Amino acid sequence: MAAEPIKKLADMLRASKRAVFFGGAGVSTESGIPDFRSTDGLYNQQWRYPPETILSHTFFQRKTEEFYQFYRQKMLFPSARPNPAHEALARLEQMGILAAVITQNIDGLHQAAGSRNVIELHGSVLRNHCVRCRRAYSLDDILNAQGVPRCACGGVIKPDVVLYEEALPPDAIESAVDAIARADLMIIGGTSLAVYPAAGFAADYAGPLAIINRSPTSMDHRADVVIDQPIGQTMKAVMALIEEK
Numbered sequence: 001m002a003a004e005p006i007k008k009l010a011d012m013l014r015a016s017k018r019a020v021f022f023g024g025a026g027v028s029t030e031s032g033i034p035d036f037r038s039t040d041g042l043y044n045q046q047w048r049y050p051p052e053t054i055l056s057h058t059f060f061q062r063k064t065e066e067f068y069q070f071y072r073q074k075m076l077f078p079s080a081r082p083n084p085a086h087e088a089l090a091r092l093e094q095m096g097i098l099a100a101v102i103t104q105n106i107d108g109l110h111q112a113a114g115s116r117n118v119i120e121l122h123g124s125v126l127r128n129h130c131v132r133c134r135r136a137y138s139l140d141d142i143l144n145a146q147g148v149p150r151c152a153c154g155g156v157i158k159p160d161v162v163l164y165e166e167a168l169p170p171d172a173i174e175s176a177v178d179a180i181a182r183a184d185l186m187i188i189g190g191t192s193l194a195v196y197p198a199a200g201f202a203a204d205y206a207g208p209l210a211i212i213n214r215s216p217t218s219m220d221h222r223a224d225v226v227i228d229q230p231i232g233q234t235m236k237a238v239m240a241l242i243e244e245k
Contacts, residue, residue: 006234008225009210010241012185013092018099020183021089022202023231026190026213028107030083030232035190056164064148064156071159075106076125078143082113085189088235090114095242100179104191104198106161119175121168121198127160168197176201183207189231193217 013019025035053059054070082090090113092098101110102119108126110118128137132155142149142157149157162168180186186205189212193199203219211223212231220226227234 005225005227006237007241009187009212009227009234010238012208012210012224013097013238013242016097016185016208018183019092019097019185019187020100020102020179021098021187021189022102022180022191023085023189024104024191024193024195027085027103027231028080028083028105028109029190030085030230031077031080031107031109033077033080033107052164057166060158060163068148072143075161076139076143077107078139080107080109082109084232084236084239085234086110086113086115088239091239092242093117099183100175102176102179102201104195117179119172119179121162121172121176121201123159123161123169125159125161128157129160130155131158132156180205185210187212188217188219188223189213189235191217193219 025033029035049059049066051070051074054067060067086109089098089101089110093101093115100117100119101115102121103110104122106120106122106125108124125142126139128139128142128149129135130137130151130153133151133153135151135153137149137151137157142159145157151157180201183205185208186202187210188202191199191213192215193202209219209223210225210227211217211220212227212229212234214228214230
């Protein structure tokens with residue numbers, strides 16, 4: 001791993017007081033959760049329906065049982081644990097350097113690592129609710145149910161994740177826009193910046209920028225440093241420099 005980009009990112013973080021991290025699926029691949037658009041990712045596997053169709057609001061309503069077959073098999077990873085990237089970001093928040101994590105992920109691993117200000121643009125698999133009475137249910141309730149999970153009232157239980165055809169949560173949008181507007185450094189990690197409208201928040205940022213991603217992004221040309229290495233390894237090396245005595 002090249003030492004100069006790592007050192008530059010460490011120096012940028014040392015100088016920051018309100019850094020913001022914007023992350024995607026690549027942040028969790030080192031925790032054993034596959035990403036979506038790599039050559040072996042979910043979107044390159046063969047299914048009866050395309051994943052975009054299965055993970056849509058319409059499909060959830062019309063073919064709920066098939067939705068849940070796919071969802072349980074391919075979207076839930078209850079044994080996954082935070083990796084060094086999640087841990088480093090939590091530590092940066094504790095140090096007063098990182099102001100917020102804005103994530104497109106739905107796995108809850110940032111919170112599991114100790115991050116407190118996590119803005120979930122696409123919701124979380126850890127939260128679920130009855131579409132009829134709004135009663136809350138846990139991930140275990142979904143995992144342990146047979147077929148379509150149902151509430152005591154008889155209503156279908158829906159994951160609190162943003163499906164295709166659904167709008168992003170207004171409170172998450174507001175929080176993300178505010179965090180980015182206040183940021184003195186943005187780190188983009190583990191995302192190809194291909195998913196909109198979420199990627200549009202990052203595109204609006206015009207300040208100091210670092211990108212950590214295995215493949216090129218549309219914002220590489222604007223970045224002060226670009227690192228094309230696994231984000232867990234990268235952040236572990238960065239933290240070693242920041243915390244060295």
